[in-house]
Amino acid sequence: MPNNWLQIQACAVACMWLVLGVSDMNADPVHAIVAGRVVGPDGSMLPASAVVISNGRIEEIVPAKELSGSGRVRRFPNAVLCPGLIDVRSSIGAMGSNIESAKAIDPGASAVDVIDWSHRDFRLALKAGVTTAVLAPAANNLVSGVAVAVKTAGVDTSTRVIRNDGPLAFALGSSVFEVDRAPTSRTGALAMLRGEMGRAKQGISHSRLNAFVNGKLDAMIVCEQAMDVSAALRTLGAYGGSVNFIHTSDVLDLSEELAGTGHGIVVGPYTFEMGSRVLSGAGRFSNASVPVAFAGDMPAASRDSLRMTAALAVKYGMEPGKARLAMTSAAATVAGIANRVGAIKPGMDADLVVFSDDPLRLDARVLEVYVGGQRVYWDDGNR
């Protein structure tokens, strides 16, 4: 399994780094981070706790007073320790155009090919507390290709890729219609999609589509309008291990339709320009027990767009705990990387952000950011 191989690699690099003490600023590796409050796996705030880090992973979480063992301990009695934020739909680090429009069904495409690993956006994202970015090929093809989940910091590219084989990205809406290739209409698009799913069912389509219809590959479906979500639900909803929809504007119409289906929804980024109908979507879904994750769409949106989305969602009816999850573990679930990142619990990568306060508060600052247990950004107060 590629995932395991990556994990092994990550471990190997982390060990090497530990032995050699590569980094000048962190010659002494962090043993534990103690914070006044910690965002727990269910999104709620845990009281003062110590997160013990070992080999780039979270070893255990203990009440602050019970911390034992030797090593460097970072203490933030007034701050909040949060899992590194995950932008589940972004173009962070993408260079140039990734719009491939030759064929409408292009499962072979992968977003990993457009990443510039030293792009300045990675630095901006880190400053905003975003430690994982999920990039998908542009949503202008019915089957756009596979998304890739990468860390915004790390020693080398192999350790930065969390997952490069999915989820499989679909798109529905007028952006997939072209004048010089099929589909040219919504009807055509759905007909084409059903045809391809039928072929996949017989095992004669692309291996990724075959895997998808057999429930072995998860998917995220970018939908322009509410009706595209409904259509996708009818056409693709029955397949796949996990199918999540990406849609922001008309979510209010969909909460009942999606409730109970098990499918999740990705909304955002929310902006100050949006109407209350749009902004209350996230709250409506999460109150209907539909899993909600936020898309930050950095750098097309502002660097703090994830937190803005969360703050606006909470203002318009979302529970704060759910909003914290939507930036972290719910996003990891959508991207299929919840085994690695998105929550502070034993065995997870030590991708952590120290906020001066609740990350849902827009006046909370990012004080320090850790990726794989290594401090990769800190606020030196020098502006």
Added chain:
Amino acid sequence: MIGRSRIHRYSFLAVITAALVPTINNGVVRAQLFDRATVIENARIISMSGPEIENGSVVIKGGRIQAIGSSVKAPMFASKIDAAGMVITPGFVDAWSALGQLRGASGSTVTGKSSDSFDYYAADLFQDAYRNGVTSVFVAPPSGAGVLGVGSVIRLASRENGGVGKVVKEDAALCISLGSRDRAIQRLKTFQKIRKQFKAALAYRESLEDYEEDLKEYMEKLEERRKAKEKEEDAEGEAGKTENDESEDSPDDSKDDDDPPDEEEKPKPKEDKTISGTSRSADSTAFFLGDRVSPKYALQARRFGGEENDDDESNETTEGDSEEGGDGDDEEELEKPEKPEPDRGSDVLLRVIDHELPVRIEANRSEDIFNALDLAEEFNFDFTLVGAADAYLVAERLAEREVAVILEPAPPTELFRPGATRRYSHDSPAILAKAGVSWIIGSGGASSAAARFVGLSAQRAAGVFGEDSWLRIITVSTADALGVGGQMGRLRRGMNADILVWSGDPSEPSSRIVKVYVAGKLVFDAEANGE
């Protein structure tokens, strides 16, 4: 004599009306007649005027805060609201807002007023503003380049038939934009145009002063002639006949800036002699230099270069006049000086120059900010810088000149922006504060929808700043900066009751605004809305 007594009668009526109208319209009187007091009890009160009150009450009556504090007794018959566990703060004031601005409202005139293009009946918009705590806004004139017009402070108080908005301060500030969204050459032109307008205003003032001098001289000459004529007539033995007529033509009126009513009776100069036919027929709404002022004064305006040359001018005119009428020739016709065409645009700019009207200059790029500083120096006025994406780059200069800054929210994207905000820094609030530049935040003049989130914008800016002060920024600081600190931004006895009732600490994400009172009236009630 008849005319005067009629005026008296009218003014008597006017006095009665003036006395009656406020009595009827006055919120206090009306409230005392019809309203009963509202008391919000057991609340934590962040009044922004004195320390926090852990457990206190606010009494609202007649649109105002009748009492506030921890040991306030509720008046009889007051309707009581138990706010245990809730928090009370002043309503938010937005320092630079496009809320309620009608789409496509065209601005860019000195005499324009943003209160004229405010949509008082955008009910949904205002409900959403209340929900997010906004109770008053400085409505900037529609964005553009040049002198945009006068911005007003509008309280989102309810009006009849579901409307919202009461103008608190109509002339809050003259707004100027150096057009930072335009290209370099266009921005330069805009700046030069604004400078010209200011120069023209000064020239206009000078022409008015000259006119008054000329008029005085003219009146004196008239008087001389009359006396001379009287003497002649005396000599002929027909004295005392014209005395009554004179008194009506009293020269005192000439000192008035406004047209004296009896001016019409005076002899008018001949059109053909003054060649001013074209200028007078010009559209009076255009405020271009030459169009407004009669050619004689326009000439002076053109010559005007900043130095004081009143004396020369008056000498010249005296010479000119004495040449014509020096011999005391009875047949020579005296030419009455022509009053310059009224120039309301210049009047506005003169109020700026006289420090009667605050100025806000929207400039984002550093070069535009320098231009703004130059403009203020040349015409000796103080201003507040708006937008100010590059302000952090020139923070020392701004601190030195004591220019305050109204920041706008961060640009919506991190992608390269070639325009005015290309060097925007998220750190600028901190950099400005460190340099000693005082700043507040406005929701920005670009979007009516975004205006309701000024609270979040302030919170976002305060996060960079690193101080728990976001609430202060959009209440007291903004109200004081707008010159309406005595009317909003704080909760204090006697002030208008613009009150937010929060379900918990305003900084906590889970806290909601449950009730909003504007001018003492409940305008938003989350419970009643089923939220």
